[in-house]
Amino acid sequence: MRPLSIMVLGLSLSSSWGNGHATTYRALLRGLAGEGHRVHFLERDMPWYEAHRDLPAPAFCRLSYYRTLSDLERFSGEIRGADAIIIGSYVPEGTEVISRVAAMKPQLLAFYDIDTPVTLAALAAGEESFLARRQVPLFDLYLSFSGGKVLDRLEEEFGARRAAAFYCSVDPKAYQPTGEPPRWDLGYLGTYSLDRQPKLERLLIEPARRLPQKRFVVAGAQYPDGIDWPDNVERIPHLPPEAHASFYSRQRFTLNVTRADMVAAGWSPSVRLFEAAACATPIVSDRWEGLDEIFTDGQSILLADGTEDMVEALTKIPDTVRLSVGQAARACVLERHTGRARARQLVHLLNGIAVEGLAEAG
Incomplete structure (x- = not known):
């Protein structure tokens, strides 16, 4: 050819x-x-x-x-x-x-x-x-x-x-596990979006309030000054691509939240979803039609509908399960989404x- x-x-x-x-x-x-x-x-x-x-x-x-x-x-x-x-x-x-x-x-x-x-x-x-x-x-x-x-x-x-x-x-050379020890229990990477913010509130900010002993991080630009970030949520205004793999690798779980139009359409995976998976970081995601054709709930991804789901994931899922979910997601991405x-x-x-x-x- x-x-x-x-x-x-x-x-x-x-x-x-x-x-x-x-x-x-x-x-x-x-x-x-x-x-x-x-x-x-x-x-x-x-x-x-x-x-x-x-x-x-x-x-x-x-x-x-x-x-x-x-x-x-x-x-x-x-x-x-x-x-x-x-x-x-x-x-x-x-x-x-x-x-x-x-x-x-x-x-x-x-x-x-x-x-x-x-x-x-x-x-x-x-x-x-x-x-x-x-x-x-x-x-x-x-x-x-x-x-x-x-x-x-x-x-x-x-x-x-x-x-x-x-x-x-995703470029598997740029996105792969770095082997660094966890720094945060849950993180999120994404530019501010008005229609994503309510989910970020339910799935990261409120869990941070309920779990003050755990560490959280949100990286991304354009977040308004008026957001009430809990003390245990670290903010990174901008994260260049070369720092993404390290960022994902230092999270015990990473959060994926989807814009309303993409949820309504279904079958709309974001690039952040594949990047995190390539780093073998266990993903907790909101729910939308077609996601199960890419990752399998409980095997290569975890789904959360609200604060209680996230709190349970952060406090009750053993490391053996958590790590196996991340590895399964990575295998899926390396096979079909590079x-x-x-x-x-x-x-x-x-x-x-x-x-x-x-x-x-x-």
Whole structure:
């Protein structure tokens, strides 16, 4: 199979500050490079990310910046010549970016939706800042962070030509157990989100109040000043990706909480879920449809609906069970959810569409 030339226009590859897109792209693009494919990533040169770049010169792909929409014309020849162009969700002025790139007539155009439930809720409400409803049928392939019934909805309600579940992935070299002793009994890594905060209150903050002898930690940016953090909850405002494995490895349990739109859609695992699992950290998660198709409750993940469930997990689960849950989750991720595995899936999808196109042309 010949190497592919792929161009990706995404929110950010260079900066992981305040977004999960960067680590998602990094795992996938490393996987593509490992499989022998060539990738050029185009990123809008935004002041926020420019000031917080933790990967300004990736070794696994070419990275270029454009300052304005008209500046995209510099790359028009490469856009036309690439085997595939992939435009991601939440690209600044994404609707106009899509229109301009589609007008350049790329050989194959795909949309990589890292926020599918949020996207569909926005489209249903008439919000079209990074994708317009009329643009969904423009794409040869719609890569969705959500699977299950969401794929049917994308095709039947929004007119996607072909929708495929394309979950996030993890780089197993960057995310693995470090062997460090536990520092915290329960931790959470995630940017502040208004709709996730009630679950964080129930599943971490209130358990911290009830268990003052145990240690907790929350890492992530943009949390409001008014949150009443218990004294035994440590706060880390920002944690760069290179510190994630150590952070997860020093937790006895880690918490996964899911945004409301993703719970409603189901089949929407977050990148943090796979990262923690790759570090063999036992995960306690909220509940949503489709999770049992990725991890098995009681074997490779633990589910909690409220404070009592979390308190019980922290006080009654023996270490032998806790460690076996973490190891089972790691085995699952290494088998099916690495960047290399996802890269092979992407190439299979792209080649399949290319073959279908040749058959139709013939």
